[in-house]
Amino acid sequence: MTGFRRLAALLLATLALLAGVTACATRPRSESTAPAEDPASAFPVKVELPGQPPVTLAQQPKRIVSLSPTATETLYAIGAGDQVVAVDEFSNFPPQAPRTDLSGLTADAATVGARTPDLVIAPDNAAQLADGLKTVNVPTLLTPSAATLDDAYRQIEVLGQATGHTKQAAQLVDRMRSDVDEIVRSTPKPPQPLSYYHEVSPDYYSATSQSFVGNVYGLFGLANIADPAGGKFPQLSGEHIVQANPNLIFVADAKCCQVNAAAVAARPGWDTLDAVRRGHIIELDDDVAGRWGPRVVDLVRAIGAGVAKAQQG
Known part of the structure; x- marks a missing residue:
């Protein structure tokens, strides 16, 4: 009898094991045992x-x-x-x-x-x-x-x-959303929209409001002097820029072409521009200004700082 009981117990254990294996094999994928954080x-x-x-x-x-x-x-x-x-x-x-x-x-x-x-x-x-x-x-x-x-x-x-x-x-x-919203909200709003020129390259290629970077400038209600040219990245003339007389100049060609505030101020005829006379030339990181990844927050911060600076004098 003892031997029979042992045999029965062994048989039941085997059947339970097989049932478990079968259940695992037929379990729907939606019931995966993989950890939720995996x-x-x-x-x-x-x-x-x-x-x-x-x-x-x-x-x-x-x-x-x-x-x-x-x-x-x-x-x-x-x-x-x-x-x-x-x-x-x-x-x-x-x-x-x-x-x-x-x-x-x-x-x-x-x-x-x-x-x-x-x-x-x-x-x-x-x-x-x-x-x-x-x-x-x-x-x-x-x-x-x-x-x-x-x-x-x-x-x-x-x-x-x-x-x-x-x-x-x-x-x-x-x-990113939170940081961008906070930067825009905390930046002083000018009584009248400030105009700006965004430089992509020293030969006066710019970016209009139709571009990604132009869309970012739009968060601050700025007026883009390149918009009349149409498209996303038009080439402007020096005469157009001087005539438009922007309140702010943002240069995004410092790394590629060594353009900085001093170089902009030294351009013929540019010493008459409000942005030059008041020192409202902002040097941007070329890569940050040309990409739409996580560092776009840095771009928003730089633009916000420029807008705030322009209202201080």
């Missing part, structure tokens, strides 16, 4: 940016190649830096990003594929690269230039979803 549990995921084809990621990418300086900054800001194995030659921030000689403008599928990526992030004009990588099953997320701050926020959120850092991306966007 980034990999969010995959597979489908992400999409406006005007671009959707991208499906079967699992969390571990080898990301970024060919967009803005995307590179964002990846590190949301905690995905450890997943980045290569970035393009212009991705100079943060300093620890693994820069290469890759280019978002000219890179081909074979060269990028040699880095064995499981996700490539590139500008939206790299459709040919995306098609080439598709043939070797490498998903490519194309990122269009942001036109507004909301576009920039959306792009950060999508990069968070694509990399398994949805929560971190949402927190970053919340901080």
Whole structure:
């Protein structure tokens, strides 16, 4: 009898074990036992940016190649830096990003594929690269230039979803929104709109209110002297700038072309400009002014400081 009881107990234990295994094998995916904070549990995921084809990621990418300086900054800001194995030659921030000689403008599928990526992030004009990588099953997320701050926020959120850092991306966007709102709210409002000239290059290429950076200036109610020229990045004439006599001059070509306040003041005829006479020339970081990533808050802060300075005399 004792032997029978032992045999029965062993049989029941075996059946219980098999039932458990069967239950685990047939459990619906929605009842996954993966921890809620496990980034990999969010995959597979489908992400999409406006005007671009959707991208499906079967699992969390571990080898990301970024060919967009803005995307590179964002990846590190949301905690995905450890997943980045290569970035393009212009991705100079943060300093620890693994820069290469890759280019978002000219890179081909074979060269990028040699880095064995499981996700490539590139500008939206790299459709040919995306098609080439598709043939070797490498998903490519194309990122269009942001036109507004909301576009920039959306792009950060999508990069968070694509990399398994949805929560971190949402927190970053919340901080950015809060910081931008606070800077704009605390900046003194002039009785009349101040006019400004934003310089992209020394040959007087500028940015209108239709551009992303122009949209940021618009938060402060500034009047852009480049708007009559139309488009996003028109080339102005020196005569037009002098005639417009802007209250503020923002130069975003200090790194590329060594343009600073002294260089602007030394231009023929510019000594008559209100912005020059009053010292209202603000030197911007070229990279910050030309990207729509997390450091856009620094751009807003610099513009706010310029607006406040112009009202002090």
